[in-house]
Amino acid sequence: MAFRDGPFENLKVPLVWTAAVVVVVSIVAAGLLLVSDRKAVDGGSSYGAVRGAADTVTGPVSGILAAPVRWVGAVTDYVGGYFFAVSENRKLKAELAELQPWRDQAIALKNVNARYEALLGLRTEPPVPMITARAISDARGPFNRAKLLDVGTRRGVRIGNPVINEHGLVGRVTGATGGVSRMVLLTDVASRTPVLVDRTDARALLTGDGSDNPRLEFVRGAGSVQPGDRILSSGDGGGLPRGIPIGVAAKGIDGSWRVKLFSDRGAVDYVRVLLFQDFGQLVDPNALNAPPLAGLGTAPEPSLEQAAAIADVAARRQAAARAQAERTRQAQASQAATAGPSVQRGPAPRAAPDQSTPETPPGGPSPAPGGAA
Template identity: 70%
Template sequence: MAFRDGPFENLKVPLVWTSAVAVVVCAVGAILLLISDARAQASPYQPARAAVETVAGPVGGVFAAPVRWFGHVSDYVGGYFFAVSENRRLKRELAELQPWRDQAIALKNINARYEAMLGLRAEPDVPMRTARSVSDSRGPFSNARLLDIGARQGIKVGNPVINEHGLVGRVVGTSGSVSRMLLLTDVASRTPVLVDRTDARAILTGDGSGNPRLEFVRGVGSVQPGDRILTSGDGGGFPRGVPIGVAAKGIDGTWRVKLFSDRGAIDFVKILLFEDFGQLIGADDLNAAPLAALDTLPEATGAQASAIDDAAARRDSAARAAAERARAAAAAPPPVPTPAPAQPRPQAAPPPAQPAASPPGGTE
């Protein structure tokens, strides 16, 4: 007999209400399970749950193994395709970062050069200006560079130029914002130098090569390979003691100098605002009284100070008197020479008398 032929044939249940009742029943059941799980020791469903878990554990592991294997395979395949796309992406980023890396390396080198230049100190202390080489003029005999500062920054002809290693050259021409630097290797370069070990003097002469010559070396055996060569300061064109290089024997038998400045690029230099040794000493130091410091001695008594003043006054008066005598002697007219008295001219002696001649014929 079919269901529709039974007593419930004409029974009609609204579908919405049926669904609502089912949801309510499930919610109540879930709440009961949660409550019973919170009190697991007193739950009446604990044995059933334990049995289900005992059976479902191994079965779940068996069914989960293929899922895990499939997950591993999918991860491997996905990782392979992802690695290909990742490799392409990294290559693009590397190509984009390559110029930045080159710029970073260049900036790092420039920063290191700046730090080295900032650490330069001259002895004695000489004002300096930092410059950058903007062009290079080279030839078989000419070695010069243009610097990006000039007379507006106080640069003058003759100023020495150094880098972080040693002497580079000197300024031979200036304009408002540009100056010309002659390198030590130029044929027109002549630099007075000394040998640090023996204090022997010489002239460093450029000949267009990378290693200038040492000429006019004073003393026999005063130069040996490896001796440090410094500026001597003779002539007042360079301060004394600026490092230049080390001595070496050339293949032509002459002494040459391996320049310290060749250890790095001559892109950044320092210009010493050095004119002569007079600028290293203040005018007050040159014009100070010789005995002015004695006034500050705490042990000097009043009598000693007065004696010192009297001695200084006597020296000043003696110096003034000597100066007055010298001026008077210079202003006096030269003495007129007096003529010597005339001496009497000696008279000539009379000639001797001649005997009288006898007449011819004899005497009668």
């Protein structure tokens, strides 16, 4: 028998009421489950087994059902990126054009900081005061090789001060005003620098001739120079400190010895001026005296024990001197008391003649008794 032929053929249930009843029953069932869910002895839930079984069954099914959703999202992102690639490319080009000047400035500042760090790391032995300067102009010609520096006499710069960079000796100051000084490079024709060969300690004279490699002249000793020998300042004449690096020796085309300058390894933009006048400022005069000679002029300061012993001896001498003076005074007083009566019975002592009145010559008139002189 079909359902429509049964007793419930004419029974009609509204769909809204059916859905409402289903929702109410579901809410009541969920509430009962929440209320009846209690903690087990081991801390788990009383429905733990049921939930685990449900997760085991629904896990793979959920992964399979979620795969199409993920695929649709990936396709949507790919299509959206393809259509917005042109606008994104324009945006990136604008940002790149804006950041390009900053990149150039960062590179320039990095180079300047590296130069400053190298300059600040320079140390001389013995220490020589120095100041940092910047070359503000460059004068170059067939023979003239000079630069102007932005420091002058107000910063302590004087004529003859050596100038170095992070690689070695650059030149010397030949003129100075309040805020600007003129530096002649080692390659200038007017440059003459006493140098030495580091390997043999042979002396020579570095002479500029307008070329990039100055000439090494008046070398003392046969075979004292070889290609690659380091050339340093000798300090002869007192114009430069000893041991400043200058360059390496090389054989020129004309057969003469020349020097490849260390200072040509980079641009001579930032330099340091050595405030060097003579060797007297490098040594403490008091340090030149040996310990035995130092005690001739001034006595060494005694220790605490020696000072206490000296004070004790001085106190004893003063006490002995006071006791001796007291005994002498008592002896004189006793002698005066004993010799007093005998002195009174004797004739009166003759008074010494007055030096203010002239003495009467022998044979002269004597004063009359009771008369005036």
